[in-house]
Amino acid sequence: MKKRISVAAPCLRENEKRYVQQCLDTNWISSAGEFIPRFEKAFAALTRTRFAISCSSGTSALHLALLGLGIGPGDEVIVPTFTFIATANAVTYCGAKPVFVDSEPETGNLDPALLESLITPRTRAIVAVHLFGHPVDMDPVLSIAKKHGLKVIEDAAEAHGATYKNRPAGSLGDISTFSFYGSKMITTGEGGMICLNDPEIAARIDLLKNHGMQPDRRYWFPVVGYNYRMTNLQAAIGLAQAEEFDWHLKRRQEVARTYNQALQGLRNWIDLPQVREWASHSYCMYSVVLRPELKLSRDEFMDRLAAAGIETRPFFYPMHTLPPYLEQKKYPVAEALAPRGVSLPTHALLSEEEILAVAQEVRKLCPSS
Numbered sequence: 001m002k003k004r005i006s007v008a009a010p011c012l013r014e015n016e017k018r019y020v021q022q023c024l025d026t027n028w029i030s031s032a033g034e035f036i037p038r039f040e041k042a043f044a045a046l047t048r049t050r051f052a053i054s055c056s057s058g059t060s061a062l063h064l065a066l067l068g069l070g071i072g073p074g075d076e077v078i079v080p081t082f083t084f085i086a087t088a089n090a091v092t093y094c095g096a097k098p099v100f101v102d103s104e105p106e107t108g109n110l111d112p113a114l115l116e117s118l119i120t121p122r123t124r125a126i127v128a129v130h131l132f133g134h135p136v137d138m139d140p141v142l143s144i145a146k147k148h149g150l151k152v153i154e155d156a157a158e159a160h161g162a163t164y165k166n167r168p169a170g171s172l173g174d175i176s177t178f179s180f181y182g183s184k185m186i187t188t189g190e191g192g193m194i195c196l197n198d199p200e201i202a203a204r205i206d207l208l209k210n211h212g213m214q215p216d217r218r219y220w221f222p223v224v225g226y227n228y229r230m231t232n233l234q235a236a237i238g239l240a241q242a243e244e245f246d247w248h249l250k251r252r253q254e255v256a257r258t259y260n261q262a263l264q265g266l267r268n269w270i271d272l273p274q275v276r277e278w279a280s281h282s283y284c285m286y287s288v289v290l291r292p293e294l295k296l297s298r299d300e301f302m303d304r305l306a307a308a309g310i311e312t313r314p315f316f317y318p319m320h321t322l323p324p325y326l327e328q329k330k331y332p333v334a335e336a337l338a339p340r341g342v343s344l345p346t347h348a349l350l351s352e353e354e355i356l357a358v359a360q361e362v363r364k365l366c367p368s369s
């Protein structure tokens, strides 16, 4: 049987093994140990923020970021309807209400032009999700936030290495969050990071992620906290990945370039990922949208590729169509994109041969040009 091509895969190299072995050899496998501060320091350098705080997942990073900003019951937080559910859930965990915003058609990211109409006296923050690795148009988001006194959280779970006007995603708002799940640009298996510049909020997040224990007073808990810590084992893998970050980013961008060239001729049937003039795309996922001219449903398209040994991934369902967040209100752009979107295999281990094989199978599903 032909080798299956998976949609995502971690890419572990030499130092991951070496550093993990060091944890095992020294007995430091829990949430203390040298790799945690080393990974945090390396990651802060990548995002050009003063603080990077490790935690257990991208979801706990979002929860801690919102708590750090003081989001709580009765508050409203604007989040895109077109995102992974963790973005909305983290708002719900705080007792706050996610208020959804529709996408702009080019990138699927939140449409800044729609934000102001959603702001009420209860609105406290906006979560900008840099979907698939393409940054949100942040300047209008930041100026609207400033005008209305709102905080801006960047959900950069998919955007390690992306830039907006030459500044790293994750350095643009009040606070940002990253995920190191297995499919992301770099991984720790499960894990997350919160990046920010404000020392007071950083201290509050440190407290909350460690059961709420006062750092200078053992077993004294001034607040109800969480155990959202990362382990030294995870940080060992993360440090090795962060040290070779440029390589990981370059590989994904090469994968995208090869897809772009190979799929160029199919633009009558498939919309390829767009890159705005002020952005660099990190290609966490190379995602395409099937045009209505392609008389094939997205699920059929995925099934046909699966039959050829190629794993793909459908776009997220918009949040307002899911049981916990169901709304009658229409979000036309997200509703049009979601059922026609599919992510092609995107990871650092893909060979040029494999990418061309994917493109070849995609070509077979398009009418001959």
Ligand SMILES: *Cc1c(COP(=O)(O)O)cnc(C)c1O
Residues within 6 Å of the ligand: 057, 058, 059, 060, 083, 084, 086, 087, 129, 155, 157, 158, 179, 180, 181, 190, 191, 192
């Ligand atoms: C992956 C992801 C998350 C959640 O990260 P986990 O580490 O899986 O908890 C949150 N938001 C977005 C946009 C993601 O892609």
